[in-house]
Amino acid sequence: MTLPVVRTVPDLRAAIAAWRAQGLTVGMVPTMGALHEGHLSLVRLVKREADRCVASLFVNPKQFAAHEDLDKYPRDEAGDAAKLAGAGCDLLWAPATAVMYPPDFATSVTVSGVSEGLETAIRPHFFGGVATVVTKLLLQALPDVAAFGEKDYQQLLVIRKLAADLDIPVRVIAGATAREADGTAMSSRNAYLSAAERVIAGRLNGLLFAAAKAIGDGASVSPTLSALRADLAAAGFDAVEYAALCDAHTLAEITTLDQEARLLAAVRVGATRLIDNVAVRVDGM
């Protein structure tokens, strides 16, 4: 089966209006392509919640800084379309950059609070770009439901916040992080890793899960995070950008475990940034 592709907002809206006219519900999975099982699991999740699924494929220049990997970001629309069709996706929304951002484009959406710290400390431009493009994608398609992965946990919370604050009529749902056999979080950027770097990358999730379990079992937070950082360095990561325990909803950093919490980390191996995060189990929660 070949996945239908639309490249203009009127064509996208016409396809969705045709579904609406049949009384069908619509879900959306925004992506930047380079699709892996994580994205496909979101398509399957959406298809359990809605009758039809539209996936977007747009490598958003506004969320890359000048020195980042926009130009080398992996692109394979035909391969992505085949994967999406296989997962049950019904439509691919693949606009050109000039469609999303005409030359006189002048509007931006920003979210404070959950967008502060963590990724923003390293990539200050990032969530402004994400918030603006996701607002556009949601308003172009006006889906009933849209799915985002927990892998990008801070991004998930930023998107939940902007959708609620701007009254975008969509239900944002989260998909669990898809992982390789060794537990490594799937990421389009894993393709950048050499074989040796991939071995190092494989240590991140185990160290994170172990630290989360220790904290959940009652270990003190600060010493556990210090040990985690040391263990990551010892495992061969070239930098630990952050390793933080945060309130699972506000992302405020916390030093004692008396609320639902998330352990988040960002590391570098060679030239590649990797992020991952895990829930911290709290007794009785």
Next chain:
Amino acid sequence: MTLPVVRTVPDLRAAIAAWRAQGLTVGMVPTMGALHEGHLSLVRLVKREADRCVASLFVNPKQFAAHEDLDKYPRDEAGDAAKLAGAGCDLLWAPATAVMYPPDFATSVTVSGVSEGLETAIRPHFFGGVATVVTKLLLQALPDVAAFGEKDYQQLLVIRKLAADLDIPVRVIAGATAREADGTAMSSRNAYLSAAERVIAGRLNGLLFAAAKAIGDGASVSPTLSALRADLAAAGFDAVEYAALCDAHTLAEITTLDQEARLLAAVRVGATRLIDNVAVRVDGM
């Protein structure tokens, strides 16, 4: 006839969904209340373009600075509702501040370009507040058409820009400035004027129209604007905040008339700010 009022987003959406289920189109007129003929003319304009009209009444704290007139801004919901019903409005959307901005509200919409200069030079917080609240109002109601007055010309362009840039599925239409018998632009803030100030305020529109005609007839721009500022001061205005000729679409200030243009001014009389603007007629345009 009593105008139906809704105070929550679900109630608003239920009322609009009931219209949609009957195949009716929907228009919107956002207001801050203190309604005058300018607002009512927008309701009548909307009713020519759509089957039903919802007017919002929300005095938006985000577009007032701390020193401005939020607390004394005139409020009379019952009187406003009666006026709206008389003009053919079908529904009043009057949310409390806590409905629009819950305590953890964290998102803002900003527009560069058209929002720069003019009002922003005097009220730097203003268009951020306007852009955020109008985005919310449009997404709460998702009308087919929404009407804004040319009286707030820069605001009209900011709203056109954000609606286009964020792909809000609405057609933004403009209503001509409603004027008193002496030509004064109607404004809720005219209620602040003493009798003596009202006489001075009445001079603004005539001087603006005369300067616009002179420029349209070929007078040099800079000397004409200088003379306008001097005439406004001589007429008794306490300050001329700006008097500028601008491209009618980008609002870039211009010094020669070779494109569609708008003459805009802001003045103060006593403690009250007044703004007005007029089209400049260009031969052959």
